Amino acid sequence: MDFEFFTMNPIALFFASIFTSNILMSNFLGMCSFISVSKDYKSSFGLGLAVTVVMTITAAVSWVVLYYVLVPLGLEYLSFIVFIIVIAAVVQILEMVIDRASPALYLSLGIFLPLITVNCAILGAILFMQIRQYGFIESVVFAAGSGLGWWLAIMLLAAIRGRVENNPVPAGLKGAGITMITIGFMAMGFIGFSGMIAVQ
Amino acid sequence: MNPYLLGPLVVSGITAFLALLIALTDRVVNDYGTVVIDINKGKKRFEVKGGAPLLGTLASQKIFVPSACGGRGSCGACKCRVTSEVGPVLPTELPYLSKEELADGTRLACQIKLKKDIAIEVPEELFSVKRFEAAVSSIRDLTYDIKEVTYALEDPNEIEFIPGQYVQIVVPPYGDLDEEVQRAYSMSSKPGDRNKVELLIRLVPGGIATTWVHKHLKQGQKARLVGPFGEFRVHDTPATMLCVAGGSGMAPFWSMLRHMEAENAHPDKDVWYFFGARGLKDMFYLDELRALEKRMPRFHFVPALSEPAPEDNWTGETGLVTDVLDRFIKERIPKEKGFEGYLCGSPGMINACIAVMTKNGVAEKDIFFDKFA
Numbered sequence: 001m002d003f004e005f006f007t008m009n010p011i012a013l014f015f016a017s018i019f020t021s022n023i024l025m026s027n028f029l030g031m032c033s034f035i036s037v038s039k040d041y042k043s044s045f046g047l048g049l050a051v052t053v054v055m056t057i058t059a060a061v062s063w064v065v066l067y068y069v070l071v072p073l074g075l076e077y078l079s080f081i082v083f084i085i086v087i088a089a090v091v092q093i094l095e096m097v098i099d100r101a102s103p104a105l106y107l108s109l110g111i112f113l114p115l116i117t118v119n120c121a122i123l124g125a126i127l128f129m130q131i132r133q134y135g136f137i138e139s140v141v142f143a144a145g146s147g148l149g150w151w152l153a154i155m156l157l158a159a160i161r162g163r164v165e166n167n168p169v170p171a172g173l174k175g176a177g178i179t180m181i182t183i184g185f186m187a188m189g190f191i192g193f194s195g196m197i198a199v200q
Numbered sequence: 201m202n203p204y205l206l207g208p209l210v211v212s213g214i215t216a217f218l219a220l221l222i223a224l225t226d227r228v229v230n231d232y233g234t235v236v237i238d239i240n241k242g243k244k245r246f247e248v249k250g251g252a253p254l255l256g257t258l259a260s261q262k263i264f265v266p267s268a269c270g271g272r273g274s275c276g277a278c279k280c281r282v283t284s285e286v287g288p289v290l291p292t293e294l295p296y297l298s299k300e301e302l303a304d305g306t307r308l309a310c311q312i313k314l315k316k317d318i319a320i321e322v323p324e325e326l327f328s329v330k331r332f333e334a335a336v337s338s339i340r341d342l343t344y345d346i347k348e349v350t351y352a353l354e355d356p357n358e359i360e361f362i363p364g365q366y367v368q369i370v371v372p373p374y375g376d377l378d379e380e381v382q383r384a385y386s387m388s389s390k391p392g393d394r395n396k397v398e399l400l401i402r403l404v405p406g407g408i409a410t411t412w413v414h415k416h417l418k419q420g421q422k423a424r425l426v427g428p429f430g431e432f433r434v435h436d437t438p439a440t441m442l443c444v445a446g447g448s449g450m451a452p453f454w455s456m457l458r459h460m461e462a463e464n465a466h467p468d469k470d471v472w473y474f475f476g477a478r479g480l481k482d483m484f485y486l487d488e489l490r491a492l493e494k495r496m497p498r499f500h501f502v503p504a505l506s507e508p509a510p511e512d513n514w515t516g517e518t519g520l521v522t523d524v525l526d527r528f529i530k531e532r533i534p535k536e537k538g539f540e541g542y543l544c545g546s547p548g549m550i551n552a553c554i555a556v557m558t559k560n561g562v563a564e565k566d567i568f569f570d571k572f573a
Contacts, residue, residue: 065214074203075210082214089218093225099313100229103287 010141016196017145023121024153025190030121034154035179043112044158048151050112052144055122058083058090059143062126063136076130083126091117121150156186238284238319239263244327248314254280255309264329264426265322266368268382271310278309284319286312325429330356332367332425337396339419342484345403346448348388349413350396351423358394359427361387363434363455364570367397367427371409374416382426383409386544386570388451390458397425402448432544432570434466439538439566443473444525444553449544450475450485452570456542457489461496470498472533476521476549477505480512502528522552529560541567 023029030051037047062083070076095113099106116122125146129139160182169178232250237257239245246261255271255278258264268275276296282305289297293308312318334351342348353359368382389398404410417423434441434456443453453473459465477483483503493501504524508514517524529539539562543550550569557567 069210069214073206073210075207078207078211081211085211085215085218089222092222096222096225096229103315107288107290 010137013138014141014145017142018149018152019190020193020196022149022153022190022193023125023146024150025187026194027124028187029124030119030150033115033119034150034157035176035183037112037115038154038157038161038179041155041158041162044154047112047115048147048154050116051119051121051150052147054087054091054094054113054116055125055147055150056140056144057094058087058122059126059129059139060136061090062086063129063134063139066130067136079130080127083123087122087126088117121146153186153190157182160186232315235314236317237261237314238317240321240324241319243324250314250316252314253310254312254314254318254320257314258309262330263322263326264331265309265326266382266384266426266429267310268368268384269310270380270382272379273308273311276308279306280309281305281321282307282312282318283321284317286315286318328360329427329429330359332356332359332397332427334397334423334425336417336419336421336423339417342400343482346484347401347403347414348398349401349417350389350398351425353395353397353425359391359397360394361391361428363387363391363459364432364452365428365430366432366452366570367399367425368429369399369409369413370424370426371412374412377408377412381408384429385448386430386432386451386455387428388454390455390462392459392462397427400448400451400454430570432542432568434460434469434542435540435568436466437538437540438468439540440470440472440533441542442525442529442533442539442557442562443471443542444476444521444545444549445474445543446476446521446545446549447482449546449549449570452544453542454485457492457496457499460499461492468537470500470534470537472500472502472528474502474504474521474525474528476524476545477503478507479505479509480514481509520552521549522556525553526556526560529556539566541569543567543569 017023021027024031024034033047037043065082065086066076066079070079070082091113098113125143129142134142157179161179164178164182173181230251234247235250237246237248237254244263248257248261253271255265255267265278265280267278269277271278273292279296279301286307289302289307290311293311296308297306309320332351332353333355334353336349337352338348338350340348340350364386366384366386368384371377371381371383373379385399385401387397388400389396401410401413403414432452443456445453457471457473460469460471473489475483475489483505486503489501489503493499502517502524504517504519504521505512505514506518506520508518533539539557539560541553541557541562543553554564554567554569558564
């Protein structure tokens with residue numbers, strides 16, 4: 001097999017995926033739930049946690065499926081559809097297990113799980129993992145970092161939106177308008193990190 | 201191997217494997233065994249299969265908690281008190297529960313998953329709630345937008361209820377509606393007619409159930425009703441009843457009045473019934489009620505038109521029903537026995553009537569109403 005289990009310093013990759021290549025702020029993935037859920041601080045926390053958990057687990061499972069099933073059979077061109085199926089199944093299983101194991105966790109995280117099945121950040125992270133040919137450890141580290149980065153971004157936006165709410169906003173910019181502008185400023189802030197490490 | 205075959209095979213293989221995994225997890229994780237539901241401190245006990253929502257499980261045991269949305273957590277009707285520990289209130293329930301309800305353990309039955317033994321409290325009346333298979337025996341136009349729909353009950357074929365109570369009609373999926381929903385309507389038939397249920401249904405533009413009844417329901421069609429529900433009823437006191445209704449708010453009073461006549465129920469009570477409409481074209485049961493007034497000396501009917509058309513040749517009361525009510529309380533109705541208010545109609549009308557009644561000395565606790573939601 002022509003893939004490596006371990007190719008790049010995982011600590012660098014971890015921080016790079018959180019800050020310099022934040023999946024939300026540099027790739028703009030997972031925007032729909034980012035904008036709609038960031039209205040509320042508590043929900044943002046739950047969704048961010050859920051994205052992180054699901055991203056890490058699905059990346060690991062997808063890596064195994066990709067390199068032990070699809071690549072040996074020469075079926076990489078099917079990776080897209082297989083990844084989507086994997087995400088959906090993992091989310092389903094996770095939801096059931098969490099519901100049984102910890103009702104408290106289910107309450108803060110479980111209700112967001114169905115939302116995540118269609119979160120493009122998850123699929124995006126997995127496709128990056130495939131395109132950049134990460135090894136297993138790297139994939140997990142990258143996915144966990146991307147999830148944490150997404151979590152960080154939504155918490156920041158929720159905090160900013162909480163502040164904006166109490167300030168006068170021109171009528172035409174209320175709601176989505178001012179949020180998009182806010183996100184634009186945040187993205188520019190994250191660009192400031194981008195010279196430090198590159199993972200692209 | 202043929203790549204055209206291999207691709208689909210692998211994708212279906214992976215899908216099948218994951219589906220199997222989900223099914224297995226479901227088997228293992230969602231197996232809650234049998235749980236015991238204790239209702240009203242041991243009045244009823246059921247042993248049921250766990251894992252499903254409380255609302256549906258109760259329905260399978262023939263306890264019908266009212267619900268309009270069919271268990272999606274979007275109507276907030278299926279409230280019941282849970283006295284055992286079932287975990288924290290879900291965010292999906294919060295919008296429907298008041299502070300007091302949160303404090304006394306009220307929850308939405310459709311949002312509680314049965315994971316262990318549970319003790320709940322529901323109104324005793326729910327035990328007599330049944331699901332009726334029925335057929336529409338007639339549909340009659342009372343006005344341009346109100347229909348009188350009569351259901352002949354088939355299974356069970358008799359209903360027992362108190363005048364003023366309501367049933368839920370089950371609306372099957374039609375048009376854009378992809379799930380069954382239920383909507384509540386007061387019964388206008390009298391309890392003596394055990395084999396039928398009459399409802400007055402006004403067409404509300406865009407209303408799911410009203411559109412279905414007005415545009416799709418046909419005579420002879422099979423239908424399903426769940427009931428009876430509700431606390432709205434004549435109270436057993438000698439106080440004079442001040443009834444006010446508008447539009448299809450006629451229904452509970454039409455039931456109460458005919459019941460009072462047929463059974464001579466509440467013989468000490470005088471009844472004043474104010475019915476408000478805009479013009480004569482919104483008025484119905486006028487002759488029937490005037491005839492009833494002649495037969496029943498203690499009943500007084502006061503129809504009022506707020507905007508009578510010239511061709512109506514209206515000689516009765518004119519003006520808003522609240523103004524007519526105010527005038528009658530002040531000038532015409534004997535006050536010795538005291539008053540009780542009975543209201544049925546739109547929230548706006550009810551609030552205005554409550555204001556008029558309290559201003560005239562009727563205690564708020566003696567005003568009962570059935571608000572259209």
